Amino acid sequence: MRKVIFAVALSLIVLFSSGVWAQGVGIPVDIPGTGVNFFLYRYEGDQKPYNQVNAIWANLSAAFDQWVVSTQDPADLSGKDVHIVVNASGSVSVFLKDHFIVEVDQYHAKINRATPQQLAEKWAANLREGVEKFVSINQPKPVVKD
Numbered sequence: 001m002r003k004v005i006f007a008v009a010l011s012l013i014v015l016f017s018s019g020v021w022a023q024g025v026g027i028p029v030d031i032p033g034t035g036v037n038f039f040l041y042r043y044e045g046d047q048k049p050y051n052q053v054n055a056i057w058a059n060l061s062a063a064f065d066q067w068v069v070s071t072q073d074p075a076d077l078s079g080k081d082v083h084i085v086v087n088a089s090g091s092v093s094v095f096l097k098d099h100f101i102v103e104v105d106q107y108h109a110k111i112n113r114a115t116p117q118q119l120a121e122k123w124a125a126n127l128r129e130g131v132e133k134f135v136s137i138n139q140p141k142p143v144v145k146d
Contacts, residue, residue, distance in 0.1 A: 025042065025043065025044075026040035026041055026042040026043065027040070027041045027043075027048065027049070027050075027053050028040055028041075029041050029053055029056050029057065030130075031060065031127065031129075031130025031131070031133065031134055032057070032060060032061060032064065032134070033134065033137060033138070034130050034133040034134050034137065035133075036126065036129050036130035036133055037126065038056075038060075038123060038126050038127055038130060039102075039108075039122075039123050039126060041053050041056070041108075042107070042108060042111050056101065056102050059099060059100060059101045059102065060096070060101060062099055063096040063097060063099035063101070064077075064134060064138075066097075066099070067135075068138060072138065072139055072140050073139075074135050074136075074139045077097070077131065077135050078131060078132065078135065079127075079128030079129065079131045079132045080128075081096055081097045081131065082094065082095070082096055082124050082127045082128045082131060083095050083124070084117070084120045084121065084124055086117065091103055091104075091116075092104045092116040092117050092119075092120045093120070094120055094123050094124050094127060096127065096131065101127065102123070104116040104117075104119050104120045104123065
């Protein structure tokens with residue numbers, strides 16, 4: 001009986017671990033300076049997708065830079081500015097104000113066992129949290145006169 005239980009347990013471990021390995025590895029995409037993880041950019045194989053991740057960080061930076069350079073007014077940027085756009089072809093993208101951030105692809109949706117729309121909602125929620133934290137960290141501090 002012990003051998004059967006051991007064999008079943010070992011089979012389950014192999015089954016579940018192969019499911020995890022099938023998901024590929026990933027590079028965390030965080031919201032700059034906040035410690036908030038936006039999502040995990042997953043990939044398979046040895047070729048790391050640094051160009052794709054850097055493009056997403058560039059998109060995030062452009063949106064945040066515009067706010068920093070223009071006003072740094074907390075009323076001008078918030079998590080409410082994050083939205084999802086589904087275009088005519090059916091692709092689903094996450095935007096911050098009018099800045100494109102990332103398109104949810106079928107690969108990430110499949111790995112996360114979600115539709116692109118469902119995954120976009122999750123990523124948008126993470127981005128909303130990151131935007132709120134970014135604004136709170138980077139808003140101008142009141143000047144105190146002696």
